[in-house]
Amino acid sequence: MPFSDSGGITLHYQHRPVGQGRRHLVFINSLGTDFRIWDAVTAGLDGSIATLTYDKRGHGLSDIGATPYTIEDDVDDLLGLLDRLGIDEIVLCGLSVGGLIALGVAGRRPDLVKGLILCDTAHKIGTVEGWNTRIAAVEKNGIASLADSILKLWFTPRFHAERKPELDGCRNMLSRQPVAGYAATCAALRDADYTEVAKAIGVPTLCLVGDQDGSTPPAVVRSLADLVPGAQFEIIESAGHIPCIEQPEKLVTLIRSFLAHLPPE
Template identity: 75%
Template sequence: MQFISIGGITLHFDHRPAGRGGRHLVFINSLGTDLRIWNEVAGALGGSISTLVYDKRGHGLSDLGATPYAIEDHVGDLLGLIDHLGIEDVVLCGLSVGGLIALGLADRRPEIVGGLVLCDTAHKIGTADGWNSRIATVQEDGIAAIADTVMKLWFTPRFHAERKAELDGCRNMLTRQSVAGYAATCAAIRDADYTRTAEAIAVPTLCIVGDQDGSTPPALVRSMAKIIPGSQFEVITGAGHIPCIEQPAMLVALITQFLARLPSE
């Protein structure tokens, strides 16, 4: 395990360089998850490119920090980690709220971003009423109160029927997150609108969504892809909101093809 303090926040991360320096593929996880969701994808890609995964504040083994959060707080944490590691060229792969963090980082430090993979995310996610209701529920009753509903958004009916042990494990991962960190990140998503940032993206961008995503449906992700100049839009069949768990091989194939088309470092 690797840990670093960034601005008084201890972050848990896993840095796997493929060589000295060079481009890094940086994975940013979703709300209510930790860096383990990327195990299969990062493992499959790690031989050809350096990888970095981490637990954002309030999640996994990272510190809670002061609440509430803004997406820019998460952006600052990740930038601090990237700078500490001396990384100067990144491709950001953000899932759900991770996509908002990726957009925020690309806006703040465009010179280090060589490409974006925006997975099951959007420039604006959900409504204030929806997020406020979720925050109130978890603060009063805990994350377990919404866990079954979230699992239906994250995974397809087939996953529920055929991969029960994995489903149980993912539910455990969700319910064992910090309530305060979860609620604070909900508030950050509620308050974030990266429409103008998305419209100004000037690097190659791949937008991906599971065909059965209940959190950021294909139509929403497609709407983001339409406003990002020159972006590529792809749908993964047989996946919900977390394709890196449900269909990792398909996600790896799309990312591999995308990386191969990027300009040289």
């Protein structure tokens, strides 16, 4: 299990280089998940591009660090990890809060970023009242108390009906995240607004969303695509908020197509 210090925060990561390839596809996970949500996608890429997955702070096996923290602290963490690994050319694929982190990295270090894949995310997610209500609930009763309602937003009714073992596993993953890290990331989401950053993005961008996403519905993701100059927008059918688990093959196809049209390394 590889770990790395990034500015005093220990991050758990998985790095899969490919030959002498310089460009890396970096995946950033969503709230309440760890980097295993990308397993089927990285496997589907068949080693065609170097990949990096990692647990952002407060999730998985990574440190929580001092709280409160902001999305910009997450940006610092990822930039530190990239520096430690010697990665200097990236395409970012961020899901939900991971999309905000991706926007933050692109805004801060446009020299590194050659493309953005923004999955089920927005330039600003949720409301102050909504996030404060969620923070209070998990701090009082734990994440498990909200797990069923969250899973209804994450996955389609068909997934709930036909893929119970996977659903149970995702419930375990969500419920076992540290409360302090989950709540701190909720607060970071509450306070984040990347509207102006999105307007200034200067690299090819693909905005994706599940057709049944209950957290960031298609209209919300479309509003992000409308802000980013020249962004593509695609809807993934039969998917909720986490298409990398529910429809990984479709996501891989879209990623491959996007990468194929980027300028060469």
